[in-house]
Amino acid sequence: METNIEHLPNDQSETRNGSDKTHLSVVERYYKPKYILDCQANEDEDLCILTHSNRICIITLAPTHPVVRDKKTIKQISFKVGGIDRLNNKVSGKGKRGAQELNAGSPICKIACVDGEEFTVYSGIKGQLIEVNECLIQNPELILKKPLTEGYVAIVLPKLKDHEHVLKKLKTEEEYRQRRVHLSDAGGS
Amino acid sequence: MAAPIIQTKITSNTDLLRDITETLREIGCCPRCILRYIGERKGDVYRLTTQEIEKMVESILKKENVFPLTTPCPVCLGILQTYIDEEFLYKIKKAVEEDDYEFKTFICSLTIPVCILVREHSVLIHLQDKFKDEYEVMTLPDFVSIKEAWKLRCGPLLSNLINVPFDQKSMFDIAVLFTYDRSDKECTFLSDERPDLFVKRKSKNFRNLDDTFTRNNVIKALDSMSEDLFKRLYKTPPSPPKSSCNFLDIKCSHEPVFVAGRYNKYSRELSQTPWIIEGKRKGESSVEEEICNLIKKTFKYEEGRFSASGREDVDVRMLGSGRPFVVEMINPRKVTVTEEEMIFLQQEINKNSTDVKVQDLQIVSKEETNNLKEGEMEKTKCYSALCWAAEPLTADKLLKLDSIKDLVMQQKTPIRVLHRRPLATRERTVHSMSAKLQDDHHFILLLNTQAGTYIKEFVHGDFGRTKPNICTLLDMECDILTLDVESVELEWPKRLENNHTPDEL
Numbered sequence: 001m002e003t004n005i006e007h008l009p010n011d012q013s014e015t016r017n018g019s020d021k022t023h024l025s026v027v028e029r030y031y032k033p034k035y036i037l038d039c040q041a042n043e044d045e046d047l048c049i050l051t052h053s054n055r056i057c058i059i060t061l062a063p064t065h066p067v068v069r070d071k072k073t074i075k076q077i078s079f080k081v082g083g084i085d086r087l088n089n090k091v092s093g094k095g096k097r098g099a100q101e102l103n104a105g106s107p108i109c110k111i112a113c114v115d116g117e118e119f120t121v122y123s124g125i126k127g128q129l130i131e132v133n134e135c136l137i138q139n140p141e142l143i144l145k146k147p148l149t150e151g152y153v154a155i156v157l158p159k160l161k162d163h164e165h166v167l168k169k170l171k172t173e174e175e176y177r178q179r180r181v182h183l184s185d186a187g188g189s
Numbered sequence: 190m191a192a193p194i195i196q197t198k199i200t201s202n203t204d205l206l207r208d209i210t211e212t213l214r215e216i217g218c219c220p221r222c223i224l225r226y227i228g229e230r231k232g233d234v235y236r237l238t239t240q241e242i243e244k245m246v247e248s249i250l251k252k253e254n255v256f257p258l259t260t261p262c263p264v265c266l267g268i269l270q271t272y273i274d275e276e277f278l279y280k281i282k283k284a285v286e287e288d289d290y291e292f293k294t295f296i297c298s299l300t301i302p303v304c305i306l307v308r309e310h311s312v313l314i315h316l317q318d319k320f321k322d323e324y325e326v327m328t329l330p331d332f333v334s335i336k337e338a339w340k341l342r343c344g345p346l347l348s349n350l351i352n353v354p355f356d357q358k359s360m361f362d363i364a365v366l367f368t369y370d371r372s373d374k375e376c377t378f379l380s381d382e383r384p385d386l387f388v389k390r391k392s393k394n395f396r397n398l399d400d401t402f403t404r405n406n407v408i409k410a411l412d413s414m415s416e417d418l419f420k421r422l423y424k425t426p427p428s429p430p431k432s433s434c435n436f437l438d439i440k441c442s443h444e445p446v447f448v449a450g451r452y453n454k455y456s457r458e459l460s461q462t463p464w465i466i467e468g469k470r471k472g473e474s475s476v477e478e479e480i481c482n483l484i485k486k487t488f489k490y491e492e493g494r495f496s497a498s499g500r501e502d503v504d505v506r507m508l509g510s511g512r513p514f515v516v517e518m519i520n521p522r523k524v525t526v527t528e529e530e531m532i533f534l535q536q537e538i539n540k541n542s543t544d545v546k547v548q549d550l551q552i553v554s555k556e557e558t559n560n561l562k563e564g565e566m567e568k569t570k571c572y573s574a575l576c577w578a579a580e581p582l583t584a585d586k587l588l589k590l591d592s593i594k595d596l597v598m599q600q601k602t603p604i605r606v607l608h609r610r611p612l613a614t615r616e617r618t619v620h621s622m623s624a625k626l627q628d629d630h631h632f633i634l635l636l637n638t639q640a641g642t643y644i645k646e647f648v649h650g651d652f653g654r655t656k657p658n659i660c661t662l663l664d665m666e667c668d669i670l671t672l673d674v675e676s677v678e679l680e681w682p683k684r685l686e687n688n689h690t691p692d693e694l
Binding site for chain 1: 577601604605606607608609610611612649650651652653668670
């Protein structure tokens with residue numbers, strides 16, 4: 001199992017209140033966080049892609065995504081988007097046959113906020129859709145409270161031949177922190 | 190030397206029998222092949238020496254000095270001529286001794302060139318043409334085969350030479366391989382005519398690349414071919430061969446022998462089997478290697494197939510009375526050991542490894558090994574996990590867990606194995622739990638669960654994909670720091686006396 005030594009900034013490892021925490025969290029242990037900034041050229045709509053050594057990618061909202069950053073009150077999260085119902089995604093077998101194919105620009109879900117604002121979350125990477133987080137339909141606030149764990153958006157598996165290329169295009173933790181300077185300001189608080 | 194009474198032949202008419210024998214002699218058949226084709230079925234006859242058989246055939250022919258032949262037989266290609274003498278058997282004896290196997294009985298198998306099937310077919314058609322009444326209803330299986338004739342003669346001789354009895358059910362096989370250079374060429378008319386029967390098998394058996402023609406497909410092609418067509422495409426009788434077939438090799442092999450036992454693992458960095466990712470090895474050793482390396486030294490097998498009743502992750506220890514395992518030893522040189530030798534082997538394994546200890550090491554039968562996988566899914570397993578909780582804990586808070594019985598949870602395929610397993614939601618039962626407080630944020634969770642439960646995911650929830658989980662039950666974020674398997678409930682292999690449990694060592 002690959003242990004990830006690139007720590008998440010403190011304010012990102014959500015619900016870490018235990019002051020005596022001496023171990024890495026599940027996310028920290030097994031996943032390398034990578035980032036997409038201004039996804040699909042939408043300002044600040046950053047994604048955090050949790051990449052596992054087994055090629056699985058978990059699409060999550062980065063802490064700088066307006067929904068998380070501004071702690072929006074969410075009215076509804078819908079997986080019916082762009083004429084496709086992501087809930088119809090069915091995969092079978094080890095080869096995940098029948099998975100919906102995603103490109104970087106494929107929409108996964110729509111977040112409607114109480115203030116009338118609407119956000120579309122895109123896949124950000126090319127790959128097969130393994131599952132969407134159906135819990136978000138009942139509990140949309142999970143995406144705010146635990147964006148990097150229970151509030152994940154979807155699980156995507158890039159094809160073996162694309163995998164390296166997909167990873168290369170993503171921003172590293174370091175690049176992300178440099179580009180989002182305000183984060184390190186907030187880090188100490 | 191009294192010639193055996195002639196009987197059990199294709200005809201009781203001695204003149205006709207002489208004509209048939211003469212026909213076979215004309216096409217160059219060796220005396221043993223002649224006997225086969227005139228319907229001799231008595232084993233004793235085939236056990237006679239070549240000279241005795243030559244005399245016998247000459248007496249049927251009412252001629253003298255016909256034999257020995259100086260040309261190779263067009264049917265057996267010399268297998269029942271040159272490869273049946275004592276000199277050849279000494280060669281086999283030498284090869285067997287060099288291979289250094291332990292065996293108490295033996296069987297012998299011959300691999301003969303496939304084109305012999307075509308040649309035998311051709312001789313039979315020739316006989317059917319000339320002696321319709323006698324041969325019309327005969328098929329090749331009605332005659333003693335080349336292999337049978339060879340074994341009848343050589344089996345007892347070889348048995349004497351190597352001083353071990355022949356046994357049809359022996360686990361030790363002496364395989365004698367013959368080839369004939371022109372074998373494939375002689376068969377091509379079959380594949381030209383019936384290409385559908387000779388499709389090259391893909392992926393299977395890369396070792397035998399020239400396996401276009403096999404016993405099965407050649408017999409099929411011959412059976413489906415009319416006599417007229419066969420005569421046009423091949424020759425009846427078969428043409429005399431330019432040379433005998435070649436003796437290629439002698440290969441000894443022993444049926445697999447199984448060694449079983451139980452292992453404990455005390456490391457969190459040792460995988461059960463060698464861990465290789467994209468050709469690169471991860472981790473220095475494995476449970477399999479720690480156990481098999483020394484077993485291999487003792488039994489000198491070619492390949493070991495290790496299997497166990499389930500597996501634990503690389504970072505999980507295997508404690509208690511251990512996990513049952515079995516090693517299938519392919520082609521072992523040594524096959525029996527005394528109780529003392531086995532205990533010594535077990536001690537050696539335990540001395541050589543700090544992380545792995547074995548107990549109850551013993552030889553088991555092939556049938557018994559089925560027990561290993563049978564119990565795998567039904568049995569319950571006990572675990573002990575060191576867990577962390579985000580919020581301060583009290584013993585009272587943990588009591589909640591102790592009261593939970595037969596908790597059914599929905600477990601989605603964990604993300605860490607999702608790349609190689611189908612996505613599914615499986616129902617798994619946690620039969621009982623008990624939690625012991627360590628300090629404000631740590632507790633030890635003892636679990637008794639249905640086999641196949643993913644314990645780590647039951648504790649941390651795997652992104653909410655296992656529900657309920659320890660986080661939802663305690664209503665706070667929890668994590669698993671270490672995990673141990675405490676018991677695998679399978680009473681196989683049998684417990685041995687004089688066996689210290691590894692924990693005592």
